[in-house]
Amino acid sequence: MGSTLIEKIWRRHEVAVLPDGASLLYIDRVLLHERTGSIALKSLAEAGRVVHAPDQALVCMDHIIDTFPGRTDQTLMPGGTAFIQETRASARAAGIEVLDIGDPRQGIVHVASPELGVAQPGVTLVCPDSHTCTQGALGALAWGIGSSDAEHALATQTLVVRKPRMMRVRFEGAPTAGVTAKDMILHLIGRHGASGGAGHAVEFSGPAVEALSIEARMTLCNMAVEFAAWTGIIAPDAKTIAYVEGRPFAPTRAQWPAALADWADLHSDSDAVFDTEIVIDAADIAPTLTWGVSPQHALPVTGMTPDPVAQEDATVRAAMERALAYMGLEAGQALEGLPIDAAFIGSCTNSRLSDLRAAAAILKGRKVAPGVRAVCVPGSTQVKAAAEAEGLDGVFRDAGFEWREAGCSMCFFAGGEHFSSQQRVVTTTNRNFENRQGPGVRSHLASPATVAASAIAGAIADPRKLGAA
Template sequence: MSKTIIDKLWDSHVVVNEENKPDLLYIDLHLIHEVTSPQAFAGLREKNRTVRRPDLCFATMDHNIPTIDRFNIKDETSRLQVETLEKNCEEFGIQLEGLNSEQQGIVHVIGPELGLTLPGKTIVCGDSHTSTHGAFGALAFGIGTSEVEHVLATQTLWQNKPKQMKVNIEGDLGFGVTAKDVILWFIAKFGTNVGTGSIIEFSGSTVRGFSMEERMTLCNMSIEAGAKASVIAPDETTFEYIQGKRYAPENQDFKQSCERWSKLASDPEAKFDQVIEIDASEIEPMVTWGTTPSMCLPVSGVIPVKDPLSTNEEEQALQNALTYMGFNGNERIEEISVQHVFIGSCTNSRLSDLIEASKVVEGSKVHPDVRAIVVPGSQAVKREAETLGLHQIFLDAGFEWRESGCSMCLGMNDDIVPEGERCASTSNRNFAGRQGKGARTHLVSPIMAAAAALKGKFTDVRSVLPVKELEVNRYAGV
């Protein structure tokens, strides 16, 4: 019987299967951070339980960490969460990459760069953007705090098998168009509910041509299309990225693993519940204008006023978004000024993202009305970027160069966008208040963010540099 990659991943991890009931899945890797784990560990203590497989758990600190003076956490709740994670990991024997670690970073950045994320694994974390790891051919999804406790106690998780969607992307992307633009375009066209109840497999020549960093960006934001998870079949690009990573298989074990991983690809005759075909040449650099990732337009676009075919509910959502974002409608995207630029987050803080952005800003200056910050996704990314001199390029241009962490992606640390001000952000969510009370977030790619920093407003990055000077970097990662 022909199977999809989703079938193969799911079926190989089923521990218990009963008709009309959820499946019990074995979990290969449990990633932990400071925000969603305290109650789970407390639950273990209350029930006098231990962690079933501490060797399959891996923890770091990212959401609450200051990116300036990182050891001085001023917020009481944030400091308590960090200290609690340290105590919990010590008590239950879980490896922690804390503030003193050279491997600390955003959980969805360090998992892949350390070789913890591997094809064929089931991976969970108390964070919705765990879908990032699906770029490696892993079944990876976010879980709630009660589920975190269940996995800690049993190394298993009850789950209903979702539907399966295939998104096939074919063709070459145009100059200045990135993986971030692809996923923003997809959500804008098909909506934030298109993937609801489904796991998405991304496929096609465009996806095969992506670097691992680009694939991670694609999978990272699939959750914003409503998907449970997303996955990309592992190939030579995947294997090349993994080889030599700290926790990856070595020598003969690596060769045998690659042979096994190659068989994960969907069978040619495998059936999906839904298939969507996309022509990559249609996609342009994108900018969100509203309060969901689906409220997104090409940089050449004009903010809508009213859709005569919309329902009353949709009309109200449009008006609410316009009010919150401070728009009347009919504004051109390229007329929108920004006061902040954030290059970072688990979506776009990897080395290749910083390389691409640095090419845009090199030799130029940040607009005087803009505060721009760059936050590497991990300490390893930061070290490698500094070795390449990227930090000096950003500093010379007027950017702030920070320590690793989630930073301005969400309002859980010191990096907040003031009320009523706009931020061109490479993060994944533009919900109301996401970057601070009253903050107005616009999602863009790293190179679009860099261009906005220089111009003080959204600018088509394709007009900033000649084609020959801006080539999408395919760096294989640290």
């Protein structure tokens, strides 16, 4: 019997099998950010332990820092300045490199790591952040951990992990015009539920996945955790190799032949057995967005909100009623045409250059509707610079968007900045939980094209009507 991709990477990194069946895995990379990094580093120092391999760790300033031009250590989050300064001091004391404010490499950790070549095929990579699975798009085994596990990984370069079950999600066929990776993952979660991947590591595959760019694959893997999966991964291919080659932390030219040989077997064998398989016809997917307070509350942009009365399960019915009430919606209400107050493009899900290009293609020559606040936050300083070199910043500004510095920003309320209570926001982020983007804020998850189209219309809009490719 053959092996899955994840099983192959697992075996390469398995130091020992423990008496209870869990594995001790070697960890190649440990990533930190200022919201949780200071906790792990400070605790490690207080215990008198040192970082085992500081050259295999990296700190990104992204979560708490603000994204206003001319930013400093001062931040809108109460106590946030201390987090920033303590993380910086602790990292430097431990000998860990910091992608700091003002560093041209700074960015959201899950954006900066791939673009610098830190994430590579076949490596194990952890970070105290749930969306670490983003980097599975490069064929890395990447997952989110807590601060205690981060401390353990820093001190020992290992972690005790219990092997998850294996799931393969195949997207067959080809999506129609205007359908993106964001629509694909929202469609999956909407159809199979926010707990559909629980207990599993998910490998995304199939012709529609192979056709995606590396950046789009990152969007797909980013939201594996919203499917309750332990991680998401995509087998590396020629696109992956081309993406990694030449990046600052990638194998050097002298190391490159050995790296290619090492990566050659990083795919699931034809006779590999998965515990669960899901097949989706990509042609069935339309531009998709959420209506409620979970990523599983997802519908085509042309859809209508569900009726809780139709649900036999009392718990499900009550949750749907609560979601509709929070979102200020009624059963059977059309999503398209629903007036909005704000539009947000950013986050580790959809803030890469290709995402900004897709939005700019919709925005060019058009204006944001009166009364709509529109904000764009590039995922990294490199993305921002590249977008500005192409003139995309001018497109966003001319349309009426705020153009920001790189960071997590209003993906979540913990950064300090937020939208106002009961404002309806169409957003490229990954979570639409209650109060996620501010107390009482009503968030609809969508692709960059859908957000841009909605900002122009002043209401939820179908991007295909504005020429989305």
